Amino acid sequence: xxxxxxxxxxxxxxxxxxxxxxxxxxxxRELAAFLRSRRARITPADVGMPPGRRRRTPGLRREEVAQLxxxxxxxxxxxxxGRPINASSQVLDAIARTxxxxxxxxxxxxxxxxxxxxxxSSDDDVPEDVRAILTALEPLPAALGxxxxxxxxxxxxxxxxFPSVVGAPPGERNFLWTAFTLxxxxxxxxxMEEQAAEQVAVxxxxxxxxxxxxxxxxxxxxxxxxSPEFARLWARHDVANPRPxxxxxxxxxxxxxxxxTTSMEVTGSTGLRLVVYTPVDERSRExxxxxxxxxxxxxxxxxx
Numbered sequence: 001x002x003x004x005x006x007x008x009x010x011x012x013x014x015x016x017x018x019x020x021x022x023x024x025x026x027x028x029r030e031l032a033a034f035l036r037s038r039r040a041r042i043t044p045a046d047v048g049m050p051p052g053r054r055r056r057t058p059g060l061r062r063e064e065v066a067q068l069x070x071x072x073x074x075x076x077x078x079x080x081x082g083r084p085i086n087a088s089s090q091v092l093d094a095i096a097r098t099x100x101x102x103x104x105x106x107x108x109x110x111x112x113x114x115x116x117x118x119x120x121s122s123d124d125d126v127p128e129d130v131r132a133i134l135t136a137l138e139p140l141p142a143a144l145g146x147x148x149x150x151x152x153x154x155x156x157x158x159x160x161x162f163p164s165v166v167g168a169p170p171g172e173r174n175f176l177w178t179a180f181t182l183x184x185x186x187x188x189x190x191x192m193e194e195q196a197a198e199q200v201a202v203x204x205x206x207x208x209x210x211x212x213x214x215x216x217x218x219x220x221x222x223x224x225x226x227s228p229e230f231a232r233l234w235a236r237h238d239v240a241n242p243r244p245x246x247x248x249x250x251x252x253x254x255x256x257x258x259x260x261t262t263s264m265e266v267t268g269s270t271g272l273r274l275v276v277y278t279p280v281d282e283r284s285r286e287x288x289x290x291x292x293x294x295x296x297x298x299x300x301x302x303x304x
Contacts, residue, residue: 024084031112032082038099039065039080047098069094087113126153130266133274139289140276141259147206147271148219149176157288160295161249161257161277162188174219175275176203180227186300190250200233201240208239210271242273246280253297257284 040059044050047060047068060068066076071091078085092115096106126144134142134155141161143154151165151173159166164186165178179189179199189195210216224231242263249257259277266272279285291298 025082027112027114028082028084031109032080034108034112035080035095035099038101038105042099046100065095065098069098071095087115089115127266130272130274137276139285139292140278141288142274142276143175144266145175145273145275147210148174148216149203149206150174152272157292158277160292161288161298163295163299164188176200176230177219177223177226180223180230185302188249188251188298190248190256191246195245195247196229197233197236197238198240198245200230200236201238202242204234204237204239205241206271247277251291251298252301254287254291257287257291259284 039062042060043058044060044064047064049060049064062077062080063073066073069076069091071094075085076095079087089110092109092113096109101109130144131153134144134153138155138157141155141158143158143162143165144152146152154162154166162178164182165173165175168174168178176199179187179192180196207216207220220234224234244260244262246258246260249259251257258280260280262276262278264274264276266274279288
């Protein structure tokens with residue numbers, strides 16, 4: 001090992017660290033320039049403020065952006081100067097609203113600040129085009145989920161197959177929560193034993209992109225408390241890329257339905273994905289159609 005190589009390894013100033021540091025510096029510079037450019041295009045009149053005297057530029061001043069966004073002037077100044085400071089998603093949202101950023105600009109702001117966007121969490125977050133696609137996918141069951149596995153929208157076939165998901169209160173409509181907390185007598189997943197580990201590993205893959213978002217951490221905590229099996233699998237730290245997989249479902253009076261699930265990311269929407277269930281054989285296809293005509297057959301015949 002040469003002297004130069006030993007020095008780099010010992011001091012942590014090798015090529016890899018230097019590249020990472022340089023990348024962070026470039027992002028902060030780009031963030032600073034981007035914020036200045038967006039600030040310059042907003043006039044005081046746009047936000048209901050008097051123009052004032054001796055204004056050198058037509059755009060807002062830094063202190064005006066800070067005031068409107070509800071953040072400290074010094075902190076915002078440092079952000080525009082490209083200093084290495086941390087920003088929360090709530091603060092970035094306030095700045096984005098003040099600077100009237102569109103969807104692409106908001107996404108760009110979060111990427112430059114290295115802050116994950118909070119996953120969409122309500123019916124209001126569902127693009128209209130996606131609703132039309134869900135309907136067009138019938139007779140295939142399909143739903144829209146976010147990075148936290150919340151079910152945000154679905155078609156009528158999905159509703160017939162998974163009443164426990166769509167019938168839950170808005171804050172509890174979650175694919176993973178239902179899979180791990182329903183009692184075995186009410187859980188329609190027939191091959192849960194072989195699917196559980198992969199579901200948790202794929203969720204961890206998505207979680208790493210949202211782990212600084214408080215809602216995701218709270219969800220992991222609550223599900224770990226509600227399901228010892230989830231807690232055990234989560235503690236293994238396994239991670240897996242999303243991929244098509246076979247899921248089998250069983251309903252009294254209907255029998256087993258074998259499907260292959262495919263997840264497709266929705267472009268332009270952070271963390272949203274379409275999950276489509278395709279029957280693997282004609283018998284399963286016929287049973288799904290029968291369930292659509294008899295949705296009561298998928299509902300548990302007892303309560304806990």
